[in-house]
Amino acid sequence: MPHSMTAFSRQTHDAEWGSLQLELRSVNQRYLEPHFRLADALRDLEPAYRDALRQRMSRGKVECTLRFEPAEGSATPEINDAQLAALAQALGQVRQTLPEAPMPNALELLAHPGVMASQRLDLDAVKATALALFETALTDLESGRAREGERLAALIRERLDGVREQIASVRAHLPTMLERQRALLLERLESARAELDPQRLEAEMVLVAQKADVAEELDRLETHVGEVERQLRQKGPIGRRLDFLMQELNREANTLSSKAVVAETTRCAVELKVLIEQMREQIQNIE
DSSP, X not given: OOOBSOEEEEEEEEETTEEEEEEEEEEXXXXXXXEEEEOXXXXXXXXXXXXXXXXXXXXXXXXXXXXXXXOTTTTOEEEOHHHHHHHHHHHHHHHHHOTTSOOOOHHHHHHSTTTEEEOOOOHHHHHHHHHHHHHHHHHHHHHHHHHHHHHHHHHHHHHHHHHHHHHHHHHHTHHHHHHHHHHHHHHHXXXXXXXXXXXXXXXXXXXXXXXXXXXXXXXXXXXXXXXXXXXXXXSSOOHHHHHHHHHHHHHHHHHHHHHOOSHHHHHHHHHHHHHHHHHHHHHTTBO
């Protein structure tokens, strides 16, 4: 089942230490091209995110945005009362011994080691949650790519049915094509007043029949259509294979167009190229 390269996922998590919001969005790209915008405190998660992404996807431009908002008071500084009291007692002893010595002001006291204590943010818990959130978002993104892939496959199969109809129409016009080629040859010979040598005429007719015979092109078109159907049932990345098959289908359609000698066949060849181009545009979004 094909997967699209276009999808979006947003996941959030709230905890006592704050909130996380993670967004993943992907669009079509020839190769896997990840881009990360992570909160400063969580930038070291990028290698783990990158590895997880490579294990799950092979193509697409994937943008990952991780926002982190700490809860109010999660890292609020506090005064260590015991340390401040001990420092004040020591300063009192200094004043008694050296009454002329300058005393520190309040800011200098707060800057003394151990006076200020802060509630440390548990970054390990935040990072563990951010990793789990990424896995959830990645699974959701894959589901979205799979759903979009199903819709793309349905559109491609509709065009494949149209290709089959055009092939059947050309096959129905093969006798008319050969007869038209024969008539054109006879007209040219008559207008040139050439001597109608039976052997020469027979050789010319064989050559014309070979040039006008598009059965081989029609057979190859049907073979390529069958291979496209088979690829749509495969697991894993198939976009590059489908793109190659579109090139081969277009090659046969061009050959068919060059051999067309009746208006109906020309119309069928043009319609084939339109259908192939429509499929090719959809395949650009398939992983």
